[in-house]
Amino acid sequence: MAAALRGRAGALAFFAVAAAVPLAVRDQFFLDTLILILLWGALSAAWNVAGGYAGQVSLGHSAFFGIGAYSAALLSARYGQSPWIGMLIGMVLSVGAGLIIGYLSNRLRGPYFALSTIAFSQVLLIVASRWRGFTAGSEGIPVPFRPGFATLGLGHVAWAYLALALAALFYGIQVYLERSRVGYQLAGVREDEDAAEALGIPSRRLKVIAVTASAALTSVCGTLWAQYVGFVDPFYVFSVDLSIRFALNAIIGGLGTALGPWLGSILITALETYLRATFSGMKTGFAGIYLVIYGVALILVVRFVPEGLAGVAARLRARWTRAHA
Amino acid sequence: MLTLERVSKHFGGLTAVREVSLEVRAGDLLGIIGPNGAGKTTLFNVIAGYYRPDGGRVLLDGRDVAGQPPHAICRLGLTRTFQIVKPFGNLSVGDNVMIGALNRLRSVRAARVEAERVIETCGLTAQAGAPAKTLPVGLRKRLEVARALATRPRLLLLDEVMAGLNPAELAGIIELIRRLHADGLTLIVIEHIMAAMMRLAQRIVVLHHGETIAEGTPAEITRDRRVVDAYLGEEFVLAQA
Amino acid sequence: MDSARRLGPAQIGVLAQLGVSTVLLGGIYALIAVGLTLIFGIMRVVNFAHGEFLMLGMYLAFWAFSAYAVDPYVVLFVSIPIFFGVGLVTYALVMRGVIHASHNVQIFTTVGLSTALQNVALVLWTGDFRIVRPWHSSVVIRFADTAFNLSQVVAFLIAVALTVALFAFMKWTHTGRVMRATAQDGDAATLMGIDTDRVYRLTFAIGIAAVGAAGVLVAPLYAVYPTAGLQFVLLAYVVVVLGGLGDMVGAMLGSLIVAAVEVIGSYLFGVAWKEVLYFVLFIAVLAFRPAGLFGQRGAETLGA
Numbered sequence: 001m002a003a004a005l006r007g008r009a010g011a012l013a014f015f016a017v018a019a020a021v022p023l024a025v026r027d028q029f030f031l032d033t034l035i036l037i038l039l040w041g042a043l044s045a046a047w048n049v050a051g052g053y054a055g056q057v058s059l060g061h062s063a064f065f066g067i068g069a070y071s072a073a074l075l076s077a078r079y080g081q082s083p084w085i086g087m088l089i090g091m092v093l094s095v096g097a098g099l100i101i102g103y104l105s106n107r108l109r110g111p112y113f114a115l116s117t118i119a120f121s122q123v124l125l126i127v128a129s130r131w132r133g134f135t136a137g138s139e140g141i142p143v144p145f146r147p148g149f150a151t152l153g154l155g156h157v158a159w160a161y162l163a164l165a166l167a168a169l170f171y172g173i174q175v176y177l178e179r180s181r182v183g184y185q186l187a188g189v190r191e192d193e194d195a196a197e198a199l200g201i202p203s204r205r206l207k208v209i210a211v212t213a214s215a216a217l218t219s220v221c222g223t224l225w226a227q228y229v230g231f232v233d234p235f236y237v238f239s240v241d242l243s244i245r246f247a248l249n250a251i252i253g254g255l256g257t258a259l260g261p262w263l264g265s266i267l268i269t270a271l272e273t274y275l276r277a278t279f280s281g282m283k284t285g286f287a288g289i290y291l292v293i294y295g296v297a298l299i300l301v302v303r304f305v306p307e308g309l310a311g312v313a314a315r316l317r318a319r320w321t322r323a324h325a
Numbered sequence: 326m327l328t329l330e331r332v333s334k335h336f337g338g339l340t341a342v343r344e345v346s347l348e349v350r351a352g353d354l355l356g357i358i359g360p361n362g363a364g365k366t367t368l369f370n371v372i373a374g375y376y377r378p379d380g381g382r383v384l385l386d387g388r389d390v391a392g393q394p395p396h397a398i399c400r401l402g403l404t405r406t407f408q409i410v411k412p413f414g415n416l417s418v419g420d421n422v423m424i425g426a427l428n429r430l431r432s433v434r435a436a437r438v439e440a441e442r443v444i445e446t447c448g449l450t451a452q453a454g455a456p457a458k459t460l461p462v463g464l465r466k467r468l469e470v471a472r473a474l475a476t477r478p479r480l481l482l483l484d485e486v487m488a489g490l491n492p493a494e495l496a497g498i499i500e501l502i503r504r505l506h507a508d509g510l511t512l513i514v515i516e517h518i519m520a521a522m523m524r525l526a527q528r529i530v531v532l533h534h535g536e537t538i539a540e541g542t543p544a545e546i547t548r549d550r551r552v553v554d555a556y557l558g559e560e561f562v563l564a565q566a
Numbered sequence: 567m568d569s570a571r572r573l574g575p576a577q578i579g580v581l582a583q584l585g586v587s588t589v590l591l592g593g594i595y596a597l598i599a600v601g602l603t604l605i606f607g608i609m610r611v612v613n614f615a616h617g618e619f620l621m622l623g624m625y626l627a628f629w630a631f632s633a634y635a636v637d638p639y640v641v642l643f644v645s646i647p648i649f650f651g652v653g654l655v656t657y658a659l660v661m662r663g664v665i666h667a668s669h670n671v672q673i674f675t676t677v678g679l680s681t682a683l684q685n686v687a688l689v690l691w692t693g694d695f696r697i698v699r700p701w702h703s704s705v706v707i708r709f710a711d712t713a714f715n716l717s718q719v720v721a722f723l724i725a726v727a728l729t730v731a732l733f734a735f736m737k738w739t740h741t742g743r744v745m746r747a748t749a750q751d752g753d754a755a756t757l758m759g760i761d762t763d764r765v766y767r768l769t770f771a772i773g774i775a776a777v778g779a780a781g782v783l784v785a786p787l788y789a790v791y792p793t794a795g796l797q798f799v800l801l802a803y804v805v806v807v808l809g810g811l812g813d814m815v816g817a818m819l820g821s822l823i824v825a826a827v828e829v830i831g832s833y834l835f836g837v838a839w840k841e842v843l844y845f846v847l848f849i850a851v852l853a854f855r856p857a858g859l860f861g862q863r864g865a866e867t868l869g870a
Contacts, residue, residue: 055670057670057673059673059677103853104849104852104853107852107853107854108852108853109669110612110669110670110673111612111614111669111672111673112612112807112852114614114673115612115800115803115848115852116848116849116852116853118796118800119800119845119846119848119849120845120849122796122800122841122845123842123845123846123849126839126841126842126845127842130838130839179433180433181427181431181432181433181436184420184423184424184427184433185424185427187413187416187420187424188413188416188424191412191413191414191415191416192411192412192413192414194375194395194407194411195407195411195412195413195472196396196424197374197375197394197395197396197399198373198395198396198399198404198405198406198407198473198476199396199399199404199424199425199427199428199472199473199475199476200396200399200400200404200427200428200476201396201424201427201428202394202396202397203396204394240793240796241681244677244681247674247677251674288685288686288688288689289685289689290685291681291682291684291685291688292681292682292685292686292689294678294681295677295678295679295680295681295682295683295684295685296678296682297678298674298675298677298678298681299660299674299675299678299679299682302664302667302670302671302674302675302678303663303664303671303675306671
């Protein structure tokens with residue numbers, strides 16, 4: 001047990017605080033921020049499975065997010081079905097789409113894989129925004145609010161714990177990817193595919209599995225996000241900006257680390273919330289300034305802090321240990 | 326154990342390997358030499374499953390494995406190292422070798438123990454915790470061997486693991502190869518430098534322009550007129566033998 | 567043969583119109599793609615922010631036209647040195663530090679640049695669609711059975727002239743030869759005393775100047791908005807991959823192919839779905855023909 005917890009103190013503290021906040025704070029604004037931090041972190045964790053652990057950098061993950069969001073929203077708005085069923089259908093569809101992207105990851109490397117994923121999400125964006133008869137086109141669809149757990153019509157406290165459970169689950173999946181046989185083999189594939197093959201690792205199959213799993217997890221978050229926010233806009237849920245955001249949190253927090261996605265999410269979500277409050281008068285101005293900052297942050301982080309916050313924390317800890325040894 | 330039957334590989338109009346046949350029995354230590362561009366590494370790539378041969382058969386224990394992916398061939402007990410070493414640079418030396426050990430072992434803990442043993446055999450214990458990218462070239466070559474050994478191969482293909490080493494490192498790796506061979510491992514060793522090979526291999530195949538031009542004991546090879554011609558301009562290499 | 571017999575004057579008119587449209591559009595795409603293939607071929611960097619410089623070129627034309635009533639073709643002359651300078655500054659601030667970094671670092675750096683530029687545009691000009699309508703965009707030229715507006719034809723002619731000039735520069739000037747030598751082998755070039763940093767800086771500036779000029783040229787033809795660059799950049803990548811990476815002649819042929827797909831696709835399926843067509847084409851080309859239609863070097867060499 002002690003071994004399992006070594007180096008996980010930060011994560012434990014984070015989840016403990018996240019669990020305590022809804023008990024102490026009933027302020028909707030704070031709870032909303034907490035829920036978004038957890039959800040955005042979970043999304044980046046889902047992205048991290050492919051982008052961080054398997055080294056398959058996708059810039060089209062909003063495709064899976066949108067599939068999850070639309071599946072549940074359409075099913076509940078049009079057919080009055082539970083969003084949980086929509087979540088399941090979204091996952092199935094995302095697994096299908098993930099297999100396509102996984103196939104591409106075996107044909108293409110680096111920038112070309114990233115470009116093909118952008119193109120993929122753009123295709124879905126066009127379909128969703130033009131297929132008026134089914135998706136309501138570019139106007140988007142409101143998600144009906146029906147109170148109850150089965151319909152995901154929840155209060156802020158319940159949402160906070162649901163998001164926390166999701167975050168803990170995704171954290172656990174990543175820890176598994178760090179410590180398990182398949183996780184180590186995936187690390188080998190990420191570092192050098194040819195060398196991994198020589199060691200008996202089926203690199204192509206592992207990449208497809210990682211990308212597909214990442215797609216399914218992203219889709220789950222898409223469903224929850226749509227139910228929480230209550231509206232699905234194709235130009236938002238399939239946007240490239242959204243895909244970049246998934247990557248951004250993980251990179252700022254530390255690519256291929258389990259807690260990194262939430263560390264990045266705390267920073268970026270807090271920044272967003274702060275700027276939203278500061279520039280609340282001007283809608284486009286707010287979005288613009290916020291995105292300019294995160295574009296610049298991305299450039300600076302990959303250049304100067306490539307190991308992210310988790311890496312910096314590990315380095316500080318090592319220095320501290322050495323100084324006190 | 327391994328039989329090549331008239332194996333060929335072309336790249337566009339260029340024939341890198343032409344109808345090469347050879348036979349490796351359990352316990353052999355076969356050397357493959359040849360000038361640069363003779364097709365040695367291409368031959369390894371064909372045997373280990375990185376290239377599909379354009380003609381001929383690759384029989385491992387009597388089974389044609391041509392066209393199977395490298396990981397499947399590794400599972401059958403044949404693996405290789407790379408001439409241009411391919412360490413998992415951001416992972417520790419220990420993790421590198423442990424990932425190799427996971428080929429036969431389901432449990433990470435057991436693989437860790439196995440890796441420690443292999444690391445010791447290869448003399449890398451002092452570097453076990455260091456990131457692989459920090460190793461000097463000589464030790465990277467050892468890491469290549471250690472990682473491949475951890476997969477527990479029956480047949481190991483070594484691609485120029487001696488190139489670029491200083492005399493002390495060279496002696497060390499020759500000693501390691503001898504020990505592995507003495508412990509029953511079957512090996513095929515590619516080397517550009519004939520001198521080292523003369524001291525090591527039982528049998529040598531000489532490739533030139535993708536074709537086998539000679540095969541025999543080291544003593545027979547050095548007397549072969551065609552081999553001398555192939556190495557013309559590289560007499561100094563031969564002179565060291 | 568049945569369809570051939572049914573080919574009346576009306577059908578021939580349609581074919582002529584589609585053919586000429588393809589060539590006109592292809593010329594403009596060539597100018598967009600040629601900067602991209604230059605930067606990729608010589609620097610080995612995939613620039614995800616390439617489309618944003620096109621978008622900035624369009625805004626430059628819009629701003630000059632709406633505020634000072636300056637015609638885009640006049641702006642063009644100013645835009646080339648301006649974007650050359652923008653390229654130099656961008657290289658110094660952003661690209662220089664990652665030129666030898668891993669692909670992932672280069673991806674994120676240029677993606678970050680793309681996001682930042684898009685949203686600078688959003689803050690400065692809002693997300694509204696802006697349109698530049700100089701007098702020549704409403705002048706219709708009729709030739710045989712075909713009709714085009716003057717802006718389209720002039721944009722094509724200038725784009726071809728600029729592309730040819732760039733091509734000549736690469737082929738016949740000393741600097742051009744040095745750039746091509748660096749493209750062949752950066753390390754060898756360094757050994758021969760070529761200042762690769764200077765070559766990269768120049769390459770990036772030229773590439774940005776080309777795409778900036780393309781932005782000014784297309785301003786009278788397409789609406790401009792902050793993310794206008796995205797569709798063009800994906801398109802430019804299709805062109806570059808089709809033509810073979812770093813191959814300038816290939817890029818021109820690729821431009822014609824992409825333009826043909828777009829023109830014929832719009833005619834058959836309607837404008838609304840043409841984008842789906844070329845995104846699907848893009849994915850298919852990458853997946854099944856990564857080496858391009860004519861080239862030896864392809865997408866698969868990247869990172870290999």
